[in-house]
Amino acid sequence: MRSLADAIGINMHTVNKAYATLRQEGLLRLGRRTGAIIAVDLDKLKAMEEMRGHLRLAVARAFCKGLSREEIHQIVDEIYSVYE
Numbered sequence: 001m002r003s004l005a006d007a008i009g010i011n012m013h014t015v016n017k018a019y020a021t022l023r024q025e026g027l028l029r030l031g032r033r034t035g036a037i038i039a040v041d042l043d044k045l046k047a048m049e050e051m052r053g054h055l056r057l058a059v060a061r062a063f064c065k066g067l068s069r070e071e072i073h074q075i076v077d078e079i080y081s082v083y084e
Contacts, residue, residue: 001019005012019036022028029037062072 001015002012005015019028019030023030027038027040029039031037059072062075067075
């Protein structure tokens with residue numbers, strides 16, 4: 001952290017806070033031996049964004065037809081269990 005702060009000319013505490021935030025969000029892994037490792041799987045992020053779009057439409061349709069949150073969750077759980 002100190003070398004990064006020196007390299008870009010900012011306070012070490014700012015770098016430390018940024019690292020902590022990124023770690024909390026699951027975007028960074030910190031190890032004593034490995035240092036900071038980016039923990040982002042771009043394919044997974046793309047798949048999640050695509051799924052979010054599909055689900056947004058499906059949930060909107062289900063909501064308009066009167067399905068409850070619990071019923072929607074149950075359907076998703078049933079579909080997911082087929083692939084486990």
